Amino acid sequence: MSLVSLPQDLPSILKSYLPTTNSDKKFVTLTYAQSIDARISKGPGIRTIISHPETKTMTHYLRYHHDGILIGSGTVLADDPGLNCKWAPDGSQEEIQEHSPRPIILDTSGKWKFTGSKMHELFLQQQGKPPIIIVDKIPNDKEEYVEYMLATRDIETGSLNWFSLTKKLREDYNINSIMIEGGAKVIKQLLLKPDLVNSLVITIGSTFLGKSGVEVSPDESVELSDINWWKGTTDTVMCARLSKR
Numbered sequence: 405m406s407l408v409s410l411p412q413d414l415p416s417i418l419k420s421y422l423p424t425t426n427s428d429k430k431f432v433t434l435t436y437a438q439s440i441d442a443r444i445s446k447g448p449g450i451r452t453i454i455s456h457p458e459t460k461t462m463t464h465y466l467r468y469h470h471d472g473i474l475i476g477s478g479t480v481l482a483d484d485p486g487l488n489c490k491w492a493p494d495g496s497q498e499e500i501q502e503h504s505p506r507p508i509i510l511d512t513s514g515k516w517k518f519t520g521s522k523m524h525e526l527f528l529q530q531q532g533k534p535p536i537i538i539v540d541k542i543p544n545d546k547e548e549y550v551e552y553m554l555a556t557r558d559i560e561t562g563s564l565n566w567f568s569l570t571k572k573l574r575e576d577y578n579i580n581s582i583m584i585e586g587g588a589k590v591i592k593q594l595l596l597k598p599d600l601v602n603s604l605v606i607t608i609g610s611t612f613l614g615k616s617g618v619e620v621s622p623d624e625s626v627e628l629s630d631i632n633w634w635k636g637t638t639d640t641v642m643c644a645r646l647s648k649r
């Protein structure tokens with residue numbers, strides 16, 4: 405699949421919302437595409453195209469600028485995504501392989517298999533990297549090329565500690581910048597974490613997906629700051645930061 409060109413005016417808008425090059429600081433970008441009625445797919449498990457081809461290219465431009473890309477098991481099972489980077493300044497195969505982010509799959513109950521996936525196929529073609537899977541238990545039948553990382557949980561609540569997770573990815577795998585693409589369960593948690601998320605890049609497609617669509621409304625109200633809008637052919641992109649609560 406080839407991408408359409410990146411709109412010329414997008415990089416200047418995105419610049420201050422991206423990790424700085426050579427930064428060894430932790431940087432988390434939360435990014436996804438939603439409908440006007442805040443849905444990210446037509447229904448649970450249904451892969452739904454919302455982005456115009458030009459904002460799809462933007463997603464690959466964002467991937468180029470991050471060390472890792474994280475999604476939940478619901479998304480990997482529904483979408484079978486490639487999670488590589490297909491955009492590069494000169495589009496060369498070497499550059500694409502080098503800049504493809506490391507896929508990080510939050511699959512605590514071990515439902516997904518790398519073998520046979522689109523990610524696996526791209527890795528074998530040297531067009532993508534193998535994943536790190538975040539699990540609650542290291543499986544007995546480990547898959548070839550996969551790295552397993554134990555989920556870090558709060559002792560008192562038992563819930564996933566996102567701060568420790570990003571710290572561990574940084575310390576153990578040198579993954580400083582992470583872009584988080586979804587799905588809904590992951591997005592809803594992170595919209596309430598202004599101390600963890602450095603920037604928000606949301607594509608809003610000109611469609612309503614309706615009541616049976618998968619919604620991404622957070623459990624509480626969320627204020628944004630440092631807001632910038634880009635207008636494309638059919639989509640708009642909002643770049644912002646989560647305000648401290």
Ligand SMILES: NC(=O)c1ccc[n+]([C@@H]2O[C@H](COP(=O)([O-])OP(=O)(O)OC[C@H]3O[C@@H](n4cnc5c(N)ncnc54)[C@H](O)[C@@H]3O)[C@@H](O)[C@H]2O)c1
Binds near residue numbers: 438477479587591
């Ligand atoms: N439009 C977009 O930009 C976009 C992006 C990604 C996904 N999607 C869509 O979203 C849907 C999937 O969303 P979803 O909400 O079902 O799944 P999800 O991708 O958010 O994954 C949920 C799973 O991730 C793991 N997980 C998440 N948070 C966890 C935590 N705190 N502790 C432990 N494990 C945790 C669990 O295994 C959980 O079942 C699909 O339809 C997909 O097509 C759309």
Ligand SMILES: Nc1nc(=O)c(N)c(NC[C@H](O)[C@H](O)[C@H](O)COP(=O)(O)O)[nH]1
Binds near residue numbers: 437452585607
């Ligand atoms: N930007 C964006 N626009 C969309 O319309 C849409 N459905 C997604 N969905 C995000 C989700 O993570 C998908 O699974 C990957 O975007 C697929 O990624 P690949 O191209 O296979 O690498 N993302």
